[in-house]
Amino acid sequence: MNVKKGTIYKIAKHSFGNFNSAETLKVTSHSRSIVSFTLGNKKGYGSMPLQHLRYLLKKNELAEVLDEKLMDDGS
Template sequence: MQIETGMKYQISQNIKGNFNSADTLTITTNNGITVQFTLEDGKGYGSMPIDHLNYLLKRSNLTPSTTNKRVLLSPENEEKIG
């Protein structure tokens, strides 16, 4: 799975304590080695190596909850006004 800016992940119940009890995290930057993220409701922010994020995804501690916002805003999906 490709990890891109804007992707949102649901945090499983058993690791919420590691993420300030937030329900979701959103990727803000990805430089190919580490990702930076924000937690919902202003509960914080952080970063982690991509390998660790992939580990959490593999163990189902994080699950994708939405598609990349860039896809939603792509020109094919825009409504013509006027």
């Protein structure tokens, strides 16, 4: 899995509570095994291990947004 700066992920509705009620997560940096991100609508920021991001993708908690124009996340 290739994680790139600027990639936007849509957060599954059942997981909003785990992400401060944000609908999107945008990768701001990736160094070694840590991914930093901001949440949509300026609801926060954070970081997580790359392994955990992969887990969230596998469990369909996050889904990559392929067309950013469709997302109006305020960030």
